[in-house]
Amino acid sequence: MEYPVIIALDFPSGAEVFHFLRKFPDEPLFVKVGMELFYREGPAIVQQIKGMGHSIFLDLKLHDIPNTVGRAMKGIARLGVDLVTVHAAGGTEMMKAALAGLDQGTGAGQKRPKCVAVTQLTSTSEWQMQKEQLVLSTLEQSVYHYAKLAKQSGLDGVISSVHEAPIIRHLGEEFLIITPGIRLENDDVRDQKRVATPKQARQSGASAIVVGRSITESHDPYETFLKIKQQWELIGV
Numbered sequence: 001m002e003y004p005v006i007i008a009l010d011f012p013s014g015a016e017v018f019h020f021l022r023k024f025p026d027e028p029l030f031v032k033v034g035m036e037l038f039y040r041e042g043p044a045i046v047q048q049i050k051g052m053g054h055s056i057f058l059d060l061k062l063h064d065i066p067n068t069v070g071r072a073m074k075g076i077a078r079l080g081v082d083l084v085t086v087h088a089a090g091g092t093e094m095m096k097a098a099l100a101g102l103d104q105g106t107g108a109g110q111k112r113p114k115c116v117a118v119t120q121l122t123s124t125s126e127w128q129m130q131k132e133q134l135v136l137s138t139l140e141q142s143v144y145h146y147a148k149l150a151k152q153s154g155l156d157g158v159i160s161s162v163h164e165a166p167i168i169r170h171l172g173e174e175f176l177i178i179t180p181g182i183r184l185e186n187d188d189v190r191d192q193k194r195v196a197t198p199k200q201a202r203q204s205g206a207s208a209i210v211v212g213r214s215i216t217e218s219h220d221p222y223e224t225f226l227k228i229k230q231q232w233e234l235i236g237v
């Protein structure tokens with residue numbers, strides 16, 4: 001992807017986002033607006049960040065009946081974002097409805113936002129998945145199964161941990177594999193369960209990484225961002 005390091009803007013308010021973005025030089029970034037920020041600030045925050053020249057991953061992880069998801073995606077496409085998410089657990093009918101909604105909401109001459117499916121969250125362990133979701137396969141099998149359903153539904157890719165990226169890559173070079181749960185060597189894992197470094201992500205065939213707190217809570221976010229980008233770029237593919 002053009003911008004392989006996506007910064008998760010997990011802040012409680014727009015004011016904090018702009019304070020954070022001022023620490024970066026004037027260059028385009030790929031940033032993720034998630035539920036915390038979007039539910040507080042609404043669609044205006046998307047327009048404001050877009051106005052600064054950044055690409056936007058609007059991560060609202062839609063998971064509802066096909067009709068509702070399709071209609072919601074129609075509205076989301078009108079925001080002119082670059083990437084959106086659904087939960088693969090919503091099923092193929094729902095994922096197809098999401099794409100149809102995005103197509104309907106994309107204006108003439110605009111690009112349809114890319115749509116990727118969350119497989120198993122990186123905060124889920126295999127034990128949890130088996131006990132709480134009653135999915136009695138390995139975690140890798142579940143993620144791969146969801147990735148195949150996403151592909152069959154016509155989606156552009158998936159979100160998974162770095163650990164499942166190599167097997168998902170069998171679904172094709174063009175299929176996007178976006179991997180959160182990224183930590184630098186000595187970082188605290190916190191609520192994540194399946195983590196990896198940027199270097200491991202690149203080596204595993206990920207298309208891009210999502211990094212939140214390692215950058216947002218760093219004493220020098222821009223320097224940490226550059227360090228992560230460098231780790232990514234140093235690995236040949």
Ligand SMILES: O=C(O)c1cc(=O)[nH]c(=O)n1[C@@H]1O[C@H](COP(=O)(O)O)[C@@H](O)[C@H]1O
Binds near residue numbers: 034120159182192213
């Ligand atoms: O869809 C996501 O972006 C996502 C999926 C997933 O399985 N795990 C996951 O951590 N994320 C997001 O990636 C970001 C990770 O944040 P940090 O753990 O602070 O790097 C958060 O914004 C999560 O919402």
